[in-house]
Amino acid sequence: xxxVSRAMVYMSxxxxxxxxxxxxxxxxxxxxxxxxxxWTLYSIPYTILREERFRVFGEERTTGLVLAVQTDxxxxxxxxxxxYKYVDPDGFARIITAPLxxxxxxxxxxxxxxVVFYARSKPGLARIPGEIQPPFQIWLHNxxx
Numbered sequence: 001x002x003x004v005s006r007a008m009v010y011m012s013x014x015x016x017x018x019x020x021x022x023x024x025x026x027x028x029x030x031x032x033x034x035x036x037x038x039w040t041l042y043s044i045p046y047t048i049l050r051e052e053r054f055r056v057f058g059e060e061r062t063t064g065l066v067l068a069v070q071t072d073x074x075x076x077x078x079x080x081x082x083x084y085k086y087v088d089p090d091g092f093a094r095i096i097t098a099p100l101x102x103x104x105x106x107x108x109x110x111x112x113x114x115v116v117f118y119a120r121s122k123p124g125l126a127r128i129p130g131e132i133q134p135p136f137q138i139w140l141h142n143x144x145x
Contacts, residue, residue: 048137054119056144062086064116064128066108067095080105086116088123096126104130 018026064086072079081099088094100108108114118126127133133141 045134045136048134048140051119051125052137052140052144054122054125055141058120059117060089060120060123062088062116062118064114064126066110066112066114068110069105069108070097078102082108082114082128084114084116084128086118086126088118090123092123094118094124094126098128099132100128100130101132 064084066082066084068083070081070083072081079099080102081097082105083095083097085093085095114128116126116128118124
């Protein structure tokens with residue numbers, strides 16, 4: 001029988017013999033994969049997903065009133081925000097604090113009017129133009145709209 005290759009055929013009921021190193025590597029890779037999947041699911045920002053889901057159904061534009069202009073200089077970083085109030089379609093006055101970049105923050109003073117966009121399906125979820133948002137939220141917003 002020259003020139004005939006002998007391929008190994010495994011019949012049902014026979015087990016592949018693996019070395020202890022192969023068994024260790026397979027178990028280690030399996031555990032690492034499971035940990036990676038759990039970490040990925042844990043890392044998903046579900047609050048941002050919910051917010052963008054509400055915004056997909058549309059946003060309404062209204063005008064709000066700036067109540068306070070605030071700075072917070074913890075951790076050697078200045079954070080600038082404004083506190084504003086707007087009235088939703090149900091007649092509820094909503095008060096929200098929005099983080100802003102310094103250039104936009106400088107333009108506001110208490111008593112100024114501000115443009116507010118709120119989600120039609122959840123009026124308590126509002127934002128103003130120029131508000132600082134996480135990069136994932138901006139990316140998701142661009143994809144969904």
